[in-house]
Amino acid sequence: MRFLSGFCLVCLLLASAAPAEAGGGLPEILWTPAELAGHPEDHARTRSNDAPPARMEPRVQLPPLPYAESGNIRRVTPPRGDKPVALTFDLCELAARSSGYDDTIVAYLRAHAIPATFFAGGKWLRSHRERGLQLMADPLFELGNHAWTHGNFGIMDVRSMREQILWTQAYYEDMREELLARARSRGLDAQALVAPALRLFRLPYGRCSPSALRLLHSLGLRVIQWDVSAESAGDNSRPGMAQRVADRVRPGSILLFHANEVPKGSAALLAGVVPLLQERGFRFVKVGELLALGQAQRSQECYFERPGDNLRYDTMFGADGTGRRTP
Numbered sequence: 664m665r666f667l668s669g670f671c672l673v674c675l676l677l678a679s680a681a682p683a684e685a686g687g688g689l690p691e692i693l694w695t696p697a698e699l700a701g702h703p704e705d706h707a708r709t710r711s712n713d714a715p716p717a718r719m720e721p722r723v724q725l726p727p728l729p730y731a732e733s734g735n736i737r738r739v740t741p742p743r744g745d746k747p748v749a750l751t752f753d754l755c756e757l758a759a760r761s762s763g764y765d766d767t768i769v770a771y772l773r774a775h776a777i778p779a780t781f782f783a784g785g786k787w788l789r790s791h792r793e794r795g796l797q798l799m800a801d802p803l804f805e806l807g808n809h810a811w812t813h814g815n816f817g818i819m820d821v822r823s824m825r826e827q828i829l830w831t832q833a834y835y836e837d838m839r840e841e842l843l844a845r846a847r848s849r850g851l852d853a854q855a856l857v858a859p860a861l862r863l864f865r866l867p868y869g870r871c872s873p874s875a876l877r878l879l880h881s882l883g884l885r886v887i888q889w890d891v892s893a894e895s896a897g898d899n900s901r902p903g904m905a906q907r908v909a910d911r912v913r914p915g916s917i918l919l920f921h922a923n924e925v926p927k928g929s930a931a932l933l934a935g936v937v938p939l940l941q942e943r944g945f946r947f948v949k950v951g952e953l954l955a956l957g958q959a960q961r962s963q964e965c966y967f968e969r970p971g972d973n974l975r976y977d978t979m980f981g982a983d984g985t986g987r988r989t990p
């Protein structure tokens with residue numbers, strides 16, 4: 664009977680593989696609707712544990728990327744007539760305090776079956792482990808690495824950057840093992856559903872140096888920036904914001920949003936931008952899918968809108984971007 668009930672759960676999972684794009688599947692098997700919905704703890708900003716993770720070296724070693732792929736990716740040129748775009752959401756968290764989780768954004772994406780890519784800080788994953796597991800389990804979503812404590816890769820030394828990258832890779836592996844074990848306890852083999860390693864990286868503050876890009880490439884991580892920075896520092900729910908964002912989107916664009924409740928109004932902006940883009944014939948894909956659709960447009964410089972526009976972050980957020988006074 665145990666085998667049979669396990670088998671039927673596998674059937675359920677496989678049967679839901681297609682609608683899994685609509686958010687069904689593993690998350691609904693492992694969590695109740697109430698557990699997947701928002702919780703007051705999601706919004707807590709508290710002093711948080713800044714210790715390194717227990718596992719500091721990942722077991723999966725990715726092969727270095729080929730030389731031709733050096734630089735960072737800002738958008739993709741898809742075939743004529745195709746209009747894919749990738750929505751990306753950063754989950755940033757500095758050393759001293761935890762940040763939030765915008766469940767409204769995740770609920771919106773799930774309700775409208777919109778694929779998306781989340782770039783999660785390693786320490787953010789630790790502060791929001793259950794939320795991270797839910798995102799990892801959801802076939803609608805893809806996760807990338809956003810450094811351990813949001814270090815500024817324009818000014819950090821190589822050893823510190825290596826820790827920022829690999830501690831996050833290792834923590835993700837630890838979470839994946841827990842997720843697979845939870846699935847196994849329900850009779851499911853989820854290995855093929857959850858990527859064994861993060862393969863994409865987003866630079867905190869959009870900052871880099873030549874040595875940062877070389878290091879990331881040697882560790883097999885593709886650096887994904889954006890060509891449309893959707894949010895402004897003020898209230899993003901203001902009228903007209905969504906229109907201005909949609910007007911900047913082209914086929915193959917990568918849009919930058921945040922889902923850690925900084926800045927204000929990101930969820931309202933997203934809910935305004937998505938229908939405008941759909942009306943204009945755009946379709947949403949994860950970054951990994953976007954990269955397979957066309958030629959990536961790369962840059963050796965890392966910036967928000969134009970080279971040099973993010974240098975101000977080098978003297979903000981502590982000595983190295985993590986908020987610590989000493990690196």
Ligand SMILES: [Zn+2]
Nearest residue numbers: 753755867868
């Ligand atoms: Zn960030």
